Amino acid sequence: MKIAVIGTGYVGLSTGVCLAEIGHTVTCIDIDQKKIQHLQKGIPPFYEPGIGEMIMNNVNKTKLFFSSSHRDGVAGADIVIIAVGTPQREDGSCNLTFLEQAAIDSAPYLEKESIFVIKSTVPIGTNETIQKLIESRFQKKVQIVSNPEFLRQGSAIFDTMHPDRIVIGSENKDASEKIAEMYRPLNAPILITSIRSAEMIKYASNAFLATKISYINYIANLCEQVGADVEDVAQGMGTDKRISPAFLQAGIGYGGSCFPKDVKALLAISKENGINPGLLQETVAMNEHQQTILVSKALQRFQTLKEKRFALLGLSFKPETDDMREAPSIPMAKQLVELGAEVIAYDPKAVHNAKKILGSTIKYADSIDEAFLHADAIFIVTEWGEITNMDIGNLLKTAKSPIVFDGRNCFDEKKIKACDSIEYYSIGKPVLFINPPKN
Numbered sequence: 001m002k003i004a005v006i007g008t009g010y011v012g013l014s015t016g017v018c019l020a021e022i023g024h025t026v027t028c029i030d031i032d033q034k035k036i037q038h039l040q041k042g043i044p045p046f047y048e049p050g051i052g053e054m055i056m057n058n059v060n061k062t063k064l065f066f067s068s069s070h071r072d073g074v075a076g077a078d079i080v081i082i083a084v085g086t087p088q089r090e091d092g093s094c095n096l097t098f099l100e101q102a103a104i105d106s107a108p109y110l111e112k113e114s115i116f117v118i119k120s121t122v123p124i125g126t127n128e129t130i131q132k133l134i135e136s137r138f139q140k141k142v143q144i145v146s147n148p149e150f151l152r153q154g155s156a157i158f159d160t161m162h163p164d165r166i167v168i169g170s171e172n173k174d175a176s177e178k179i180a181e182m183y184r185p186l187n188a189p190i191l192i193t194s195i196r197s198a199e200m201i202k203y204a205s206n207a208f209l210a211t212k213i214s215y216i217n218y219i220a221n222l223c224e225q226v227g228a229d230v231e232d233v234a235q236g237m238g239t240d241k242r243i244s245p246a247f248l249q250a251g252i253g254y255g256g257s258c259f260p261k262d263v264k265a266l267l268a269i270s271k272e273n274g275i276n277p278g279l280l281q282e283t284v285a286m287n288e289h290q291q292t293i294l295v296s297k298a299l300q301r302f303q304t305l306k307e308k309r310f311a312l313l314g315l316s317f318k319p320e321t322d323d324m325r326e327a328p329s330i331p332m333a334k335q336l337v338e339l340g341a342e343v344i345a346y347d348p349k350a351v352h353n354a355k356k357i358l359g360s361t362i363k364y365a366d367s368i369d370e371a372f373l374h375a376d377a378i379f380i381v382t383e384w385g386e387i388t389n390m391d392i393g394n395l396l397k398t399a400k401s402p403i404v405f406d407g408r409n410c411f412d413e414k415k416i417k418a419c420d421s422i423e424y425y426s427i428g429k430p431v432l433f434i435n436p437p438k439n
């Protein structure tokens with residue numbers, strides 16, 4: 001099939017590249033000309049494992065094209081997929097400006113038979129609004145399909161090639177069958193629903209996962225008070241098939257471009273519809289509290305953080321991405337600086353993006369070793385492989401004090417007990433002291 005994908009962010013680019021990989025001819029469109037120029041040379045605009053190779057492979061096979069002109073992709077396309085951003089407004093509700101503009105930019109070139117697919121995460125009823133916009137403004141009949149995306153950053157290509165399910169929301173049988181046909185080579189379970197149910201599935205899934213994280217963080221905080229270990233508790237819970245072990249990793253809260261904004265959007269939708277949003281309000285409040293928890297532990301340990309030098313390991317909102325959107329490292333670094341500490345941060349990929357947000361309020365190290373040097377304590381924020389695999393015992397010998405605040409529970413007891421000297425604070429687990437420093 002001939003497919004146009006509008007927006008070359010994490011979702012649009014991953015979708016476009018994978019659809020080319022399974023045999024379709026795909027043109028990816030973006031209004032960001034610089035992005036398109038780079039993509040035409042095979043350079044991805046962000047760090048995402050495996051995407052660069054897949055782009056080059058499909059560009060070389062003339063299955064994948066990039067353009068900044070909507071006409072180039074949309075004219076003659078069987079299917080047009082919209083994957084532009086739907087960010088959060090100040091009141092938490094979803095901002096549809098980019099989506100409306102993408103529809104307006106594409107509509108003039110839509111063919112009579114082409115199907116218009118909205119992959120962006122949108123409030124319930126948006127697909128119908130966009131359909132009406134195209135029909136009234138451009139006098140064109142259009143078949144609209146809601147096809148929400150569930151990929152995770154850091155494993156976007158794997159998730160797109162191996163989805164747990166594909167959700168297709170449509171009021172038209174031919175349109176949903178055509179979209180199912182487009183995805184057929186992926187051999188994934190397909191769920192066909194109404195448009196409104198498909199829109200709701202996306203928010204309900206993200207809000208559920210975010211709530212599951214806030215729940216285990218709440219249990220973790222209780223574990224610390226009652227002397228239990230949250231990892232044992234999560235394992236005990238997760239082995240129950242009805243609960244599952246996924247998303248039971250306690251830590252310093254969720255970040256990223258989706259959970260924070262989608263939970264708040266669903267909250268706004270609840271309020272608009274007169275449904276008590278109390279449950280989701282607690283999810284958000286718990287997450288905000290959790291992002292401050294390591295700083296509270298440090299304050300308790302040191303009384304004052306003035307003139308302390310702290311190493312911050314990991315800046316991106318999760319490993320294997322350079323995305324800093326809503327990363328827990330941002331409030332944490334700001335708080336430490338406000339309390340008078342000097343912060344030196346290390347991240348394998350996200351420093352460039354972190355500098356745009358945190359600027360020169362903190363320092364940046366080129367290596368883990370450099371960050372450890374003379375540090376009064378180490379804060380672990382993101383569980384990159386390089387960080388979880390580091391030789392912590394040896395590295396701590398170069399720090400001023402062997403004190404670690406681990407926000408992602410990266411090390412087991414064996415690794416901590418092998419250190420000559422360490423004071424190890426983690427989330428939802430007892431503090432470990434191995435020949436701790438005197439002060």
Ligand SMILES: NC(=O)c1ccc[n+]([C@@H]2O[C@H](COP(=O)([O-])OP(=O)(O)OC[C@H]3O[C@@H](n4cnc5c(N)ncnc54)[C@H](O)[C@@H]3O)[C@@H](O)[C@H]2O)c1
Nearest residue numbers: 007008009010011030031083084085086101102120121149
């Ligand atoms: N990031 C994720 O992991 C993820 C996963 C599932 C769903 N989603 C949802 O998918 C949507 C896209 O998210 P993203 O993270 O890929 O966004 P993004 O911000 O990374 O990228 C959006 C792209 O769209 C382009 N764009 C904006 N207006 C345009 C227009 N009129 N024509 C062409 N291009 C235009 C921008 O220049 C940008 O490159 C959002 O609704 C998001 O909630 C995101």
Ligand SMILES: O=c1ccn([C@@H]2O[C@H](COP(=O)(O)OP(=O)(O)O[C@H]3O[C@H](CO)[C@@H](O)[C@H](O)[C@H]3O)[C@@H](O)[C@H]2O)c(=O)[nH]1
Nearest residue numbers: 149150151152153247248249251253254255256258317318
């Ligand atoms: O047990 C867990 C799992 C995740 N996280 C945190 O939750 C955030 C989000 O992680 P993850 O869900 O892996 O990454 P995203 O790329 O944000 O993906 C989520 O958001 C996407 C955008 O909507 C959806 O498509 C995905 O299905 C959904 O998992 C990160 O800060 C993680 O550190 C935890 O704290 N504990």
